[in-house]
Amino acid sequence: MILGIPVSSDRGGCQYTSQNFHGIEGGYLNFGAAVSYDPITQYVVPPNETWVRQALIDAIRVQPRRILDLGCGTGSTTLMLKQAFPQAQVIGLDLSPYMLVRAEHKAQSANLDITWRHGNAEKTVFKDASFDLVTASLLFHETPPTVSQAILHESFRLLVEGGQVLILDGNQNTLRQLEWLNDVFEEPYIRDYAGGSVDASMGAAGFAAVQTQDIWWINQVTSGVKPMRGENTTIQRSVGQYAPTTDTTIDNNDLEDFGSPAFGTKA
Numbered sequence: 001m002i003l004g005i006p007v008s009s010d011r012g013g014c015q016y017t018s019q020n021f022h023g024i025e026g027g028y029l030n031f032g033a034a035v036s037y038d039p040i041t042q043y044v045v046p047p048n049e050t051w052v053r054q055a056l057i058d059a060i061r062v063q064p065r066r067i068l069d070l071g072c073g074t075g076s077t078t079l080m081l082k083q084a085f086p087q088a089q090v091i092g093l094d095l096s097p098y099m100l101v102r103a104e105h106k107a108q109s110a111n112l113d114i115t116w117r118h119g120n121a122e123k124t125v126f127k128d129a130s131f132d133l134v135t136a137s138l139l140f141h142e143t144p145p146t147v148s149q150a151i152l153h154e155s156f157r158l159l160v161e162g163g164q165v166l167i168l169d170g171n172q173n174t175l176r177q178l179e180w181l182n183d184v185f186e187e188p189y190i191r192d193y194a195g196g197s198v199d200a201s202m203g204a205a206g207f208a209a210v211q212t213q214d215i216w217w218i219n220q221v222t223s224g225v226k227p228m229r230g231e232n233t234t235i236q237r238s239v240g241q242y243a244p245t246t247d248t249t250i251d252n253n254d255l256e257d258f259g260s261p262a263f264g265t266k267a
Contacts, residue, residue: 041076041138047216053077055215056137056168057084059223064088064132068158070121070151071095071139075103075114077168081135082112088132093117093124122150129160137168141193145201148193152205159226165207167198171220198222 045052057080065088069078072092082090092114094100100116107114119125121136134155140148155165175194199222202210207224214220 041073045138045219049076050080052215052219053080053137053168055213055219055221056135056166057081059166059213059221060084060133060164061223061225062132062162062164066131067091067133067135068093068124068126068131070134070136070155071142072103072116073099073138075100075106075116077135077137078103078114079106079110079112081133082107082114083110089115091115091117093119093121095120122147122154124154124158126158128157129163131158132160132163133166134158134163135166135168138170140167140169140198141187141190143193144189145192145196148196149201149204152201152207156205156207156226161226161228163226165202165224165226167202167222168215169193169198169220171214171218172197173214174218 041049053076056077064085067081067085067088067090069075069081069090069092072078072094073096075092078090078092082088092100092103093116094103095118097118100118103114104116107116117125121139136151136155139151143151152165152167159165170190170193172194175190198220199210199212202222202224205224206226208227209225210222212220212222
């Protein structure tokens with residue numbers, strides 16, 4: 001445990017300790033990366049980091065009781081999710097315990113009750129159908145394609161039927177067209193990310209109603225919905241509508257270390 005943040009013995013993610021991220025030497029899982037993350041992110045997410053993150057909030061089409069923010073970093077999006085849905089249980093998960101310490105400090109300063117978990121987004125400890133909303137902000141450009149796909153499969157497992165996944169990251173079309181941007185970001189996997197398609201990856205993971213929206217030309221937010229059993233997902237994709245979570249009978253009381261509030265009540 002580091003300053004109250006639960007830390008598991010198996011941190012995983014060895015590829016993040018041997019390469020530079022954000023132009024910081026020594027990898028992602030160190031104190032220096034946690035300290036420098038916020039100022040660097042403000043610089044590389046134009047025109048305004050808060051506006052870009054708000055685009056993810058604006059794309060939410062469910063009324064979530066439980067939210068999981070994968071690869072939460074220092075918690076910038078996680079805090080905004082809690083502010084947008086104060087009655088929901090919100091969890092931020094990240095590989096770096098140092099990022100989580102910074103995130104907890106920010107949450108305390110904002111007087112927000114958020115649960116922080118140290119873990120790997122590819123394989124979390126949570127039960128099937130534990131969440132109504134799963135998000136990831138500025139994560140996929142930092143992960144190899146196989147890892148990104150694994151995260152989407154894990155997100156699918158974690159969501160209730162009708163639950164929504166949202167991926168906020170760099171605009172893949174723009175990154176493909178402007179090679180120099182890949183150098184600016186100084187990320188080892190960003191070219192792999194630019195050459196891929198989050199839409200296709202979501203479809204491969206089983207999501208329907210997949211849509212990507214450009215955000216300020218340099219970013220994008222992609223949404224997908226876990227289909228209800230027996231739904232015609234081909235029709236759902238063509239219509240492009242979201243399926244809000246309204247079933248209040250789902251029992252998720254076995255979530256690790258926290259309870260399961262009734263829909264619409266205070267967490």
